[in-house]
Amino acid sequence: MATSAMQVVLTGEVLDEDSEITLLQLCHSCSVTAETVEALVEHGILEPAGRRGRHWCFAAPSIRRVLVAQRLQRDLGVNLAGAALALDLLERIARLEAALGQGGSGQAGHQPQPSEP
Amino acid sequence: MEFKDYYQTMGVARDATQDQIKRAYRKLARKYHPDVSKEPDAEARFKEVGEAYEVLKDPEKRAAYDQFGANWKAGQDFHPPPDWDAGFEFSGGGYTDAGGQDHSAFFEELFGRRYAGATGQGRRRTLRMRGEDHHAKVLIDLEDSYQGATRTITLRMPELTDDGHLTTRIPKGIRPGQQIRLAGQGGPGIGGGEPGDLYLEVEFRDHPLYSVDGADIQLHLPVAPWEAALGATVKVPTPSGTVDLKIPADSNQGRKLRLRGRGLPGKSPGDLYVLLQITLPPADSDAAKQLYEKMRDQLGFDPRAHLGVS
Numbered sequence: 404m405a406t407s408a409m410q411v412v413l414t415g416e417v418l419d420e421d422s423e424i425t426l427l428q429l430c431h432s433c434s435v436t437a438e439t440v441e442a443l444v445e446h447g448i449l450e451p452a453g454r455r456g457r458h459w460c461f462a463a464p465s466i467r468r469v470l471v472a473q474r475l476q477r478d479l480g481v482n483l484a485g486a487a488l489a490l491d492l493l494e495r496i497a498r499l500e501a502a503l504g505q506g507g508s509g510q511a512g513h514q515p516q517p518s519e520p
Numbered sequence: 521m522e523f524k525d526y527y528q529t530m531g532v533a534r535d536a537t538q539d540q541i542k543r544a545y546r547k548l549a550r551k552y553h554p555d556v557s558k559e560p561d562a563e564a565r566f567k568e569v570g571e572a573y574e575v576l577k578d579p580e581k582r583a584a585y586d587q588f589g590a591n592w593k594a595g596q597d598f599h600p601p602p603d604w605d606a607g608f609e610f611s612g613g614g615y616t617d618a619g620g621q622d623h624s625a626f627f628e629e630l631f632g633r634r635y636a637g638a639t640g641q642g643r644r645r646t647l648r649m650r651g652e653d654h655h656a657k658v659l660i661d662l663e664d665s666y667q668g669a670t671r672t673i674t675l676r677m678p679e680l681t682d683d684g685h686l687t688t689r690i691p692k693g694i695r696p697g698q699q700i701r702l703a704g705q706g707g708p709g710i711g712g713g714e715p716g717d718l719y720l721e722v723e724f725r726d727h728p729l730y731s732v733d734g735a736d737i738q739l740h741l742p743v744a745p746w747e748a749a750l751g752a753t754v755k756v757p758t759p760s761g762t763v764d765l766k767i768p769a770d771s772n773q774g775r776k777l778r779l780r781g782r783g784l785p786g787k788s789p790g791d792l793y794v795l796l797q798i799t800l801p802p803a804d805s806d807a808a809k810q811l812y813e814k815m816r817d818q819l820g821f822d823p824r825a826h827l828g829v830s
Contacts, residue, residue, distance in 0.1 A: 412670050413688045415700035415720065432653045432719065463699060467721060470655060471555045478566075479549055493556065501733035 418463035423452070426459040433469040440469070446483045448472055448490060523598035524626045526572035526585065534586070538577070545573040571623050574631075581631060600630060651716035652707035658700070658720045660690055662727045662737070665784050666759045668692035673720065688720065693786030696724045696732055729757060735790025736783045742799040743767060748775075758782050758792055765794060773798045 418424070430437055440459075443449045448468055451459040471493075472486040481489065527534050530544045552559060552566040559565065575581045592598065658671055669690040688702060699719050706716025730737045741756060751769030755762050760782060767777070775796045783790020803809050815821070 411687065413686060413702050413705065414691075415688055415702040417691055417694060418699040418701055418719075419695070420698075431650070432655075432717070434652060464697060466655075466699060466719065467697065474555055475553070478553055478570075480546070489556065498733065501731055501738070503731070 418466075420462060420464060422463040423460045424463055424465070426451075426457060426461070429461050429465060429469065432466050433473065435469060435473065442483055443469060443472060446487045448483070448487045521598050521625050521629060523588075523592045523594060523596045524568075524572070524624060525592065525594035526575050528594055529568050529572040530576060532576075538579070541573070541576045545569065545577070567623075571627050574623070575627070585630070598626065648711035649709065649713045651709040651713065653716040653719060654706040655719045655721065657723055658688075658690070659723050659725055660694070661725050662730055662732065662759055664690050665692065665694050665724075686718075690722075693735075693784055693789075694722050695735055695784055695786075696722060698722050730759065730792075732784070735786060735788070736793060737790065738793045738795060740797050741765075741794045742797045743771075745798055745800060748772065748796060748798050756794060767796065771796055 424432070426437060426440060429435075429440060440449065444451055449461055449465050451461055453460045468490060471490060472483070475481050475486045475489055476483070479485075527536070530536075530541060530548065532540055532544045536544070548569045549566070551557060552562045552569060554563045554566055557566070575585050588598075588600075654675075656673060656675060658673055660669065660671060663669075664671075670687055671690050672685050672687045675684050675686065686702075686705065688700065690700075694700070699721050702718040702720065704715045705718035709715050724732055730739055732738075737759070739756070739758075741754075743752070743754065746752075747754060747767055748771045749769065751771075752767050753764050754767060756765040756779075758779065763779065763782070765777065765779070773796065777794045777796070779792040779794065781789045782792035801808060803812050
């Protein structure tokens with residue numbers, strides 16, 4: 404039996420590619436300073452919209468890019484340019500893998516039998 | 521407690537130099553970094569390697585560890601003798617570097633305890649501050665996006681709920697990489713401030729049939745040569761149910777057919793792309809061989825005409 408705590412089903416807000424967050428939200432969400440965000444913009448890791456400064460807005464996927472860039476710098480010792488390159492390459496790999504589909508296996512022999520027309 | 525062979529984890533000899541250990545670590549860190557790696561157990565391996573490096577990079581810790589000698593094998597039941605660390609001083613290497621909670625019980629027993637108390641304590645804060653935002657990943661199935669679902673997530677932050685679980689709705693049409701923000705489910709506020717938010721990054725489990733690209737999905741569909749050549753109507757699975765798909769005559773290998781709106785649902789639903797894969801019947805009977813021979817003799821087909829080597 405589930406406990407009462409587990410009965411509560413939370414409903415969140417979906418942040419899609421079109422959702423915008425403010426500079427403040429981005430900083431708070433990723434626990435980084437505005438200067439860090441500025442440096443990420445300088446290196447093309449983030450693409451802001453709006454006037455520079457507190458009016459900057461970012462697309463929601465920026466959150467992930469900031470976090471990954473932070474982790475790559477911390478764990479692998481790359482600099483911002485290296486993190487930018489890694490992020491671009493990772494995105495390219497993701498697109499290529501999606502285009503290849505199914506992990507690129509050549510044998511797709513387990514498909515349902517096509518029925519006779 | 522299991523003995524951990526840190527040299528084995530790092531793939532270096534017991535007499536490796538500090539430089540060799542550093543090089544091995546950098547290589548393994550790149551290989552298993554969870555943001556970069558495609559290895560199935562990347563996260564666990566990355567933590568193991570980080571823990572091993574934590575010890576081996578620090579000459580004092582390494583010397584202390586080394587006295588257990590080569591007789592210990594990874595996984596053996598292990599208890600350190602009393603006063604095993606007498607005469608060593610683990611002052612240099614930052615225990616908190618990698619986030620201590622990720623280390624094994626073995627590490628904690630040897631190097632952890634006396635340092636654990638020293639971090640983060642004693643700072644008195646009187647300010648009122650919003651709690652930290654937390655981030656977590658939620659793995660869902662493709663079907664969850666088609667139908668909507670609820671998922672229970674296990675969190676490492678036990679202060680949130682009694683048992684460290686919370687259940688959230690997975691809205692229909694969610695795509696990989698999108699985030700679900702759960703307001704107030706992050707870290708607790710300080711000095712009466714409001715709690716932070718919890719961000720869930722959505723990832724899809726690999727699906728045996730479909731791959732996902734944004735809102736579009738793709739299916740490799742095996743077809744017989746005659747279906748591709750003559751055209752046919754075949755049954756095709758889609759996440760929203762089986763459909764009849766008309767394969768146009770004279771289709772070739774790799775032809776892409778689009779089923780509009782059969783991708784992930786949403787305000788602008790994605791499409792389902794069907795990639796034809798022509799699958800040859802085996803020539804494993806006299807009848808089959810005769811059919812292939814007949815094609816060879818009567819079709820006059822040269823698949824390599826454009827290579828100019830005929």
